[in-house]
Amino acid sequence: xxxxxxxxxxxxxxxxxxxxxxxxxxxxxxxxxxxxxxxxxxxxxxxxxxxxxxxxxxxxxxxxxxxxxxxxxxxxxxxxxxxxxxxxxxxxxxxxxxxxxxxxxxxxxxxxxxxxxxxxxxxxxxxxxxxxxxxxxxxxxxxxxxxxxxxxxxxxxxxxxxxxxxxxxxxxxxxxxxxxxxxxxxxxxxxxxxxxxxxxxxxxxxxxxxxxxxxxxxxxxxxxxxxxxxxxxxxxxxxxxxxxxxxx
Amino acid sequence: xxxxxxxxxxxxxxxxxxxxxxxxxxxxxxxxxxxxxxxxxxxxxxxxxxxxxxxxxxxxxxxxxxxxxxxxxxxxxxxxxxxxxxxxxxxxxxxxxxxxxxxxxxxxxxxxxxxxxxxxxxxxxxxxxxxxxxxxxxxxxxxxxxxxxxxxxxxxxxxxxxxxxxxxxxxxxxxxxxxxxxxxxxxxxxxxxxxxxxxxxxxxxxxxxxxxxxxxxxxxxxxxxxxxxxx
Numbered sequence: 083x084x085x086x087x088x089x090x091x092x093x094x095x096x097x098x099x100x101x102x103x104x105x106x107x108x109x110x111x112x113x114x115x116x117x118x119x120x121x122x123x124x125x126x127x128x129x130x131x132x133x134x135x136x137x138x139x140x141x142x143x144x145x146x147x148x149x150x151x152x153x154x155x156x157x158x159x160x161x162x163x164x165x166x167x168x169x170x171x172x173x174x175x176x177x178x179x180x181x182x183x184x185x186x187x188x189x190x191x192x193x194x195x196x197x198x199x200x201x202x203x204x205x206x207x208x209x210x211x212x213x214x215x216x217x218x219x220x221x222x223x224x225x226x227x228x229x230x231x232x233x234x235x236x237x238x239x240x241x242x243x244x245x246x247x248x249x250x251x252x253x254x255x256x257x258x259x260x261x262x263x264x265x266x267x268x269x270x271x272x273x274x275x276x277x278x279x280x281x282x283x284x285x286x287x288x289x290x291x292x293x294x295x296x297x298x299x300x301x302x303x304x305x306x307x308x309x310x311x312x313x314x315x316x317x318x319x320x321x322x323x324x325x326x327x328x329x330x
Numbered sequence: 331x332x333x334x335x336x337x338x339x340x341x342x343x344x345x346x347x348x349x350x351x352x353x354x355x356x357x358x359x360x361x362x363x364x365x366x367x368x369x370x371x372x373x374x375x376x377x378x379x380x381x382x383x384x385x386x387x388x389x390x391x392x393x394x395x396x397x398x399x400x401x402x403x404x405x406x407x408x409x410x411x412x413x414x415x416x417x418x419x420x421x422x423x424x425x426x427x428x429x430x431x432x433x434x435x436x437x438x439x440x441x442x443x444x445x446x447x448x449x450x451x452x453x454x455x456x457x458x459x460x461x462x463x464x465x466x467x468x469x470x471x472x473x474x475x476x477x478x479x480x481x482x483x484x485x486x487x488x489x490x491x492x493x494x495x496x497x498x499x500x501x502x503x504x505x506x507x508x509x510x511x512x513x514x515x516x517x518x519x520x521x522x523x524x525x526x527x528x529x530x531x532x533x534x535x536x537x538x539x540x541x542x543x544x545x546x547x548x549x550x551x552x553x554x555x556x557x558x559x560x561x
Contacts, residue, residue, distance in 0.1 A: 162462060175456065177477040190473065191464045
């Protein structure tokens with residue numbers, strides 16, 4: 083389990099995370115919802131140390147990290163080894179082929195053999211239906227295909243948790259669906275995921291747990307059923323505000 | 331006219347092969363090494379560890395001073411100081427060595443800014459993606475950032491190299507018998523400055539045209555992953 087306690091993060095004089103505490107259970111899919119600028123991405127990036135909060139603690143199975151103190155290279159490595167991030171704009175390495183995008187990290191960082199990483203990469207590519215693209219470069223692929231490959235790249239590191247930062251926000255609805263189907267499958271297989279998204283249908287169908295963030299505070303932390311079926315007034319407003327409704 | 335050209339060409343081409351081209355190539359290689367080191371010293375943020383941080387900041391101050399010095403003074407003056415000036419300080423250099431030192435330091439200063447800007451142009455997103463996969467800074471540089479930066483730096487670095495080939499003509503002023511100096515000597519005998527200097531200009535243009543072809547070839551090779559390029 084990942085457990086964040088009393089996280090504070092400020093940009094300039096704006097506090098984006100206000101003493102926030104939250105747990106992310108093992109093997110489950112947690113979806114983080116909230117309006118733009120609420121601190122969702124900052125929260126997610128803190129887990130992977132791409133953002134350093136000023137204070138707070140991270141408990142990750144046997145690892146303990148205090149954000150207010152210098153983090154050793156070893157601890158930072160161990161935390162990142164348990165997580166892998168999938169980005170809104172996928173951030174594939176344009177200079178490497180699809181196959182190399184997936185194999186370079188396990189080869190370089192985990193010291194696995196070329197044969198082993200390539201076999202794994204081909205398996206992952208088959209899983210996402212992109213076997214024939216192994217030798218292409220990312221620029222020759224559509225956004226949806228690139229995002230599926232970046233999911234393979236994350237999986238190839240065998241992380242305990244995959245962190246997804248608005249993975250489909252830059253995709254059109256058809257490509258978005260292709261990516262969501264893969265995430266749904268991963269969720270069913272028990273891969274722990276933490277997903278920031280604006281897609282409510284998706285959240286409703288895959289999330290085991292919903293965290294609703296606004297202005298750097300957690301306004302809701304509970305089951306998906308409760309969030310959608312017994313919402314508080316603020317959540318009701320949020321849900322109706324993002325639904326297109328002609329009668330309004 | 332043809333007679334003059336045919337009789338002077340061998341001496342000029344020989345000077346080109348003996349001095350102009352070696353000076354340019356050797357100086358560019360040293361300059362490039364210096365440029366990469368200088369750019370990395372200025373680009374990489376040192377870790378918080380005090381044993382690394384303070385020496386790094388000293389190195390960075392030296393790098394800044396070096397770039398400032400060589401960009402703020404004329405190349406000809408730099409060559410004069412190294413060849414004619416340094417002996418007064420007890421450092422006697424052969425003309426060729428003095429020229430290589432001058433050209434390398436000058437090229438290195440300009441090229442370091444080219445390389446630094448190429449490094450800066452690789453988006454932060456690439457670093458984030460590499461860090462989430464647990465690459466170290468060094469691994470990220472070697473496998474992800476430098477290969478992308480090389481592609482971006484190629485056109486301006488080609489500018490520097492082509493510029494350097496022509497700047498070697500300044501070596502004539504520190505007694506090196508490079509191509510331009512030879513053309514001056516021949517002119518002194520045959521009194522045909524228009525023809526001789528045009529011939530020298532033509533030979534420089536031939537070398538630079540070949541380099542332009544090399545640039546195009548390298549650009550194609552390093553751009554094969556970019557959309558729209560013919561891989």
